[in-house]
Amino acid sequence: MSQQKPSLVDSIFQDDEQEAFRDHIGTVDSAGKRIWIYPKKPEGFFTRWRDIVSYVLLIVLFGMPFIRIAGEPFFLLNILERRFVLFGQPFTPQDFHLFVFAMITMIVFIILFTVVFGRIFCGWICPQTIFMENVFRKIEYWIEGDANAQRKLNAASWDGTKLWKKSIKYILFYGVSVIIANTFLSYIIGSDEVIKIITEPVQMHMGGFIAMLIFSGVFYFVFAYMREQVCLVVCPYGRLQGVLLDRDSIVVAYDFVRGEPRTRIKKNKLAETLTEDAPKIGDCIDCKLCVQVCPTGIDIRNGTQLECINCTACIDVCDAVMDKVDRPRGLIRYDSYNTIAEGKKRRFTPRMAAYSIVLLLLVGLEIFLISYRSSVETLILRTPGMLYQKVDENHLSNLYNYEVVNKTNREYQKIEFKLIEHDGEIKLIGKEPNLGKSGQASGSSFIVLEKDDLQGQKNPIYVEVYADGELIEKVKTNFMGPIK
Ligand code: SF4
Ligand code: SF4
Known part of the structure; x- marks a missing residue:
C-alpha cells in the first residue's frame, strides 16, 4: 500500500x-x-x-x-x-x-x-x-x-x-x-x-x-x-x-x-x-x-x-x-x-x-x-413582627415600611402613594417624602382597609406611586387580616 x-x-x-x-x-x-x-x-x-x-x-x-x-x-x-x-x-x-x-x-x-x-x-x-x-x-x-x-x-x-x-x-x-x-x-x-x-x-x-x-x-x-x-x-x-x-x-x-x-x-x-x-x-x-x-x-x-x-x-x-x-x-x-x-x-x-x-x-x-x-423604584413591605390593628368596628390597619429609590438625576419634590382596587386609605407617618438626584427616601405608613373587603389572612393589595403628580410605578404588597 x-x-x-x-x-x-x-x-x-x-x-x-x-x-x-x-x-x-x-x-x-x-x-x-x-x-x-x-x-x-x-x-x-x-x-x-x-x-x-x-x-x-x-x-x-x-x-x-x-x-x-x-x-x-x-x-x-x-x-x-x-x-x-x-x-x-x-x-x-x-x-x-x-x-x-x-x-x-x-x-x-x-x-x-x-x-x-x-x-x-x-x-x-x-x-x-x-x-x-x-x-x-x-x-x-x-x-x-x-x-x-x-x-x-x-x-x-x-x-x-x-x-x-x-x-x-x-x-x-x-x-x-x-x-x-x-x-x-x-x-x-x-x-x-x-x-x-x-x-x-x-x-x-x-x-x-x-x-x-x-x-x-x-x-x-x-x-x-x-x-x-x-x-x-x-x-x-x-x-x-x-x-x-x-x-x-x-x-x-x-x-x-x-x-x-x-x-x-x-x-x-x-x-x-x-x-x-x-x-x-x-x-x-x-x-x-x-x-x-x-x-x-x-x-x-x-x-x-x-x-x-x-x-x-x-x-x-x-x-x-x-x-x-x-x-x-x-x-x-x-x-x-x-x-x-x-x-x-x-x-x-x-x-x-x-x-x-x-x-x-x-x-x-x-x-x-x-x-x-423604572425611574423610581419602590418597595413597600409590612413591618416585620406586626399583626393587624383594629381601627374601628369596620376597619383594620397594617403598618408598613417603604423605601423609594430615585434612579434618575431629576429631583422630585413630592412622592405620593395611592391605594387602588380597594377602598381604603394610606396614612403616612410624617411628611410625604421628597427625592434628591439619585437619592432615596424611606419611612413608615399605615394602610387602612374595610374589614368586609378582606378575603382572609393574606390579601394582595396594589399601591400606585406618584412623583410630582406623575404616575411612576405600581407596587404590590400584602395586607394581613383575620383568618376567615
Ligand atoms: S519578514 Fe522576512 S523572515 Fe519574516 S516572513 Fe517576511 S520575508 Fe520572511
Ligand atoms: S505580536 Fe505583533 S509582531 Fe508579533 S507575531 Fe503577533 S502581530 Fe506579529
Whole structure:
C-alpha cells in the first residue's frame, strides 16, 4: 500500500519538532531567566492606522471623566459608594441585574468577535497594548533610540549618558503612570474628587492619596517592567485563545504556502535566484525582521501562537521586505488558517451563527430591560413582627415600611402613594417624602382597609406611586387580616 505523502501544511505545522516552540515562552530562557525584548520600531500602513486609532482612544479615555450630562459624569463606576453612571444615566444597586446581563452580553460579544476576528481587540483597542506600544515604547524609542541602540545602552557601563537617559526615561514613565492612575481613579471616584485630592492638602484626603500612589506604582511596574508578560502570563483573555480560535478565525498569519521553502537571498543575487530553471523557492527570504519587530518575541512563521497580540508590526515590516524583493505584499497578513492552507473562501461557520444568535438575543433582552427600567423604584413591605390593628368596628390597619429609590438625576419634590382596587386609605407617618438626584427616601405608613373587603389572612393589595403628580410605578404588597 502506498503511503500518502504529507502535504506541505502537515510537514510544516504537524511535525513535533516544529511544534517544540510551543513548549516554552519566547521571553524565558532555558535557565528560567527573563529574556528582555527589544522590538525594532515598526513602520508602515497598519502601524500608522494603529497610531491614529490609539490616539483617538487615548483622547476618549483621558477626556471621558470630565464629560458631564445634566451634571452627572458620563461614566462612573463608584464601587465604594455603590454609585454607577453610564452615559450620564445613574444606575443603582437595584439595577444589578442589568449589569449582569450587560456583562454576559459583553462576554458573548468578545467570544464571537474572537471566533471571527481573532485577537484583533488586543492589537487595536486593548489599553495595555495602546499604553505599552503607543505611549511607553514611543518614549523609549525617543530617548534611547531603536532596538540596537537600546541593547547597546543596557550593556554599556553607567556613564553620564546612560545615567541621564535612564533617569529621564523612568521619570517620564512614572509621570505617565501617575496620569494614568489619576484617570482610572476618576472613573471610580469622579474627576471632581481626584482634582480635590491633587489640589487640597494631603492630610485631607489621605486615603485617596494612598490609592493614587498605589495605582501609580502598579502602572509603573506594569509598563516599565512587566510589559509583554502581562499579555503572556497575566491576561485571562490571552489564555483563552486556544479555545476561542479555530481554523476559520482571522488572525495575523504567515502564508506558509507562499512563503516556504524559505530562501535567503542577497540583494544583488536576486535576479539569478529567480531564473526559470532554479528550484522553487518560497517568498520568505528568512530575513527575520518579522521576529525582530515582534513585541512579544515570537516568530509568526511558526503559526498562530498564544503570545501574538495582533499588533501588526510583522505585517508592516514584511510588506516592506516584499516591496524590496519585488514580490507581492501580504506574505504576513490578516487571514484564516483554512484560507491559507486550502485556498478556501472565508465562510460563516455554524459556531459563528450560534454565537451571533445568542448575542442578538442578549442584546435584545438588555434593550428591553433598559427601556422598561423604572425611574423610581419602590418597595413597600409590612413591618416585620406586626399583626393587624383594629381601627374601628369596620376597619383594620397594617403598618408598613417603604423605601423609594430615585434612579434618575431629576429631583422630585413630592412622592405620593395611592391605594387602588380597594377602598381604603394610606396614612403616612410624617411628611410625604421628597427625592434628591439619585437619592432615596424611606419611612413608615399605615394602610387602612374595610374589614368586609378582606378575603382572609393574606390579601394582595396594589399601591400606585406618584412623583410630582406623575404616575411612576405600581407596587404590590400584602395586607394581613383575620383568618376567615
Ligand atoms: S519578514 Fe517576511 S520575508 Fe522576512 S523572515 Fe519574516 S516572513 Fe520572511
Ligand atoms: S507575531 Fe506579529 S502581530 Fe503577533 S505580536 Fe508579533 S509582531 Fe505583533
